[in-house]
Amino acid sequence: MSIAEGIRELIGEYAERIDEDRLEEWPDLFGDPCRYLVISRSNHEAGMRQGVMYAATRGMLLDRVFSIRRANLFEPHRYRHVIGPIRVKSTEGETAVVHSHFIVARIMHDGVTSLFATGRYLDRIDISSSTYRFRERIVVLDSDKIDTLLAIPL
Amino acid sequence: MSQSGLTAEHGVPWPSNGISEIPFRVYTDQDQYHREQERLFQGPTWHYLCLEVELAKPGDFVSTTIGETAVIVVRDAEGAINAFVNRCIHRGNLLCLERQGNVKEFSCIYHGWVYNLTGQLTGVAFEHGVHRQGGMPPEFRKDEHTLRPLRTASMGGLIFGTFSDATPDLETWLGVDVTRGLKRVMNRTPHVLGRNTQILPNNWKLYFENVKDTYHASILHLFLTTFRINRLTMPGGIYINQDGGNHYSYAKLDYEAEDAEYKDAGLRSESEFRLQDNSVIESVDEYGDGVSVQILTIFPGMVLQQVRNTIAVRVIRPRGVDKTELEWIHLGFDTDDEEMTERRLRQGNLIGPAGYIAMEDGCIGGFVQRALQYNDSGAGIVMMGGHEAESQTFRASEAAIRGFWKHYRALMGD
Numbered sequence: 187m188s189i190a191e192g193i194r195e196l197i198g199e200y201a202e203r204i205d206e207d208r209l210e211e212w213p214d215l216f217g218d219p220c221r222y223l224v225i226s227r228s229n230h231e232a233g234m235r236q237g238v239m240y241a242a243t244r245g246m247l248l249d250r251v252f253s254i255r256r257a258n259l260f261e262p263h264r265y266r267h268v269i270g271p272i273r274v275k276s277t278e279g280e281t282a283v284v285h286s287h288f289i290v291a292r293i294m295h296d297g298v299t300s301l302f303a304t305g306r307y308l309d310r311i312d313i314s315s316s317t318y319r320f321r322e323r324i325v326v327l328d329s330d331k332i333d334t335l336l337a338i339p340l
Numbered sequence: 341m342s343q344s345g346l347t348a349e350h351g352v353p354w355p356s357n358g359i360s361e362i363p364f365r366v367y368t369d370q371d372q373y374h375r376e377q378e379r380l381f382q383g384p385t386w387h388y389l390c391l392e393v394e395l396a397k398p399g400d401f402v403s404t405t406i407g408e409t410a411v412i413v414v415r416d417a418e419g420a421i422n423a424f425v426n427r428c429i430h431r432g433n434l435l436c437l438e439r440q441g442n443v444k445e446f447s448c449i450y451h452g453w454v455y456n457l458t459g460q461l462t463g464v465a466f467e468h469g470v471h472r473q474g475g476m477p478p479e480f481r482k483d484e485h486t487l488r489p490l491r492t493a494s495m496g497g498l499i500f501g502t503f504s505d506a507t508p509d510l511e512t513w514l515g516v517d518v519t520r521g522l523k524r525v526m527n528r529t530p531h532v533l534g535r536n537t538q539i540l541p542n543n544w545k546l547y548f549e550n551v552k553d554t555y556h557a558s559i560l561h562l563f564l565t566t567f568r569i570n571r572l573t574m575p576g577g578i579y580i581n582q583d584g585g586n587h588y589s590y591a592k593l594d595y596e597a598e599d600a601e602y603k604d605a606g607l608r609s610e611s612e613f614r615l616q617d618n619s620v621i622e623s624v625d626e627y628g629d630g631v632s633v634q635i636l637t638i639f640p641g642m643v644l645q646q647v648r649n650t651i652a653v654r655v656i657r658p659r660g661v662d663k664t665e666l667e668w669i670h671l672g673f674d675t676d677d678e679e680m681t682e683r684r685l686r687q688g689n690l691i692g693p694a695g696y697i698a699m700e701d702g703c704i705g706g707f708v709q710r711a712l713q714y715n716d717s718g719a720g721i722v723m724m725g726g727h728e729a730e731s732q733t734f735r736a737s738e739a740a741i742r743g744f745w746k747h748y749r750a751l752m753g754d
Contacts, residue, residue: 224694225534226534226535226536228535229534229535229536234532234533234534234535235533235534235681235685236533236534236535236536236670236684236685236688237534237536237688238536238692238693238694239689239694240685240686240688240689241689242619242682242686243616243617243619244616245615245616245617246616246617246619246620246686246689248616248617249567249615249616249617249620250689252567252613252616253563253566253567253696256562256566256613257562257563257565257566257567257696258562258563258696258699258700259560259562259700259703260699260700260702260703261703330535330536330537331537331538331539331665332536332537332538332539332693333538333539333541334538334539334540334541334693334702334703334706335538335693335694335699335700335702335703336693336694336699337694337699
């Protein structure tokens with residue numbers, strides 16, 4: 187498998203695990219430590235670091251999943267990710283810098299479907315072994331407005 | 341129906357003169373909503389505008405809204421902070437479209453009318469016509485025209501504005517206790533760590549009441565209980581100002597006992613449900629008084645929170661009778677080192693639109709709003725802890741919610 191194919195596979199797997207409600211397997215796609223940050227474009231471009239969701243370890247990602255499953259209360263819903271062109275910006279040794287675009291639809295339990303989020307993934311991917319992992323995934327949201335709440339990771 | 345609310349002679353009727361039974365129609369009635377914009381948001385109340393550090397230099401401005409009304413706040417050449425309605429006096433166009441920036445003057449894009457940083461009209465394009473034809477009549481004098489001004493005040497690095505000349509000075513209006521609570525949290529120079537806005541599918545009051553509701557926290561928000569985070573809380577309390585609308589509630593935490601508890605946790609049965617990574621709750625007693633949670637509200641639309649080491653201003657902006665924008669402005673302080681910043685960012689997972697102990701508040705108001713759809717007769721019950729809105733030394737109480745309604749009824753005149 188080429189580097190480009192491996193990266194495409196990882197990014198596709200990421201969307202599939204979330205959209206098919208396999209959230210428990212979602213943290214496995216990250217290294218440990220890692221950096222996962224959901225942040226608005228306006229915050230990101232202003233050099234601010236506060237986002238909506240943040241994890242610096244795989245443990246923090248697991249806690250997010252456990253909390254969604256067991257603690258937090260909200261109306262059941264799913265996402266559908268559509269990932270745009272995946273562009274490998276550089277490969278420096280063991281890390282590939284990869285950018286891609288996404289659109290996420292939110293499908294509520296009663297069937298109401300809406301456009302929930304659009305934006306870019308800014309990734310640093312560990313390509314040192316045959317199993318690629320995210321060292322860093324920054325989810326840059328085009329809008330700084332979130333409808334109702336953000337429970338499931340984007 | 342005008343937007344002014346003047347058409348409605350009376351607001352939604354109340355079942356009694358009390359403040360412990362709330363007619364459901366206040367959350368659904370369009371006329372009530374108009375009256376609120378006029379009597380509360382443009383009435384004798386102080387509203388958060390921005391941080392003082394956002395207006396560091398002359399010409400720095402922020403455009404925002406108070407309720408639905410667009411306003412500009414700017415530092416002028418003399419260093420004074422001025423605020424005015426963001427509406428050109430000529431044809432009513434929005435004068436300033438950017439959210440933040442630096443200008444020498446404000447110039448309307450529509451017909452080029454110009455205002456200085458005190459809001460004074462200084463320029464009218466083609467004032468004397470073209471080739472002496474047209475132009476403004478001789479009796480029109482620019483120096484008689486200004487943008488509609490607001491009064492401003494600042495405290496703890498936060499800038500407030502009010503539309504009304506009748507609003508008492510900020511400190512008097514907040515009351516002794518709430519002033520103390522605000523100054524306690526804002527005791528250093530703040531900077532913005534980031535902002536997030538949540539669109540809430542409900543009437544603005546349902547969110548503001550939720551913040552004042554010390555009763556729901558351990559029932560609706562299950563994060564701390566689920567992960568067996570022993571809160572070890574010592575008795576807290578609620579302070580409510582005399583008008584009722586401003587308040588703060590607080591709870592103390594035995595930080596050292598919590599630390600010890602976590603060190604023990606490693607020795608416990610692995611079947612027990614625990615956080616994999618404690619850093620989301622690892623806090624330091626940055627105020628040195630053991631208070632780990634302080635939630636402060638300023639009537640009718642501002643919240644200042646300290647939840648452990650997360651500091652945030654929340655601004656509630658009505659956007660129609662059943663829609664509300666909630667802006668979270670996450671703060672750090674000039675004394676923070678990298679470790680403290682990282683701590684605030686990790687604990688940031690507790691609050692905001694995806695907050696472990698906050699996300700439910702984003703949807704609960706919408707559930708109420710849905711239940712009230714063509715089903716808004718009768719009144720809700722707000723009697724936990726009595727019928728009055730007095731300060732209390734316990735938190736299983738709805739006193740602060742009653743305080744909101746006390747102030748609300750007084751200003752609405754119903």
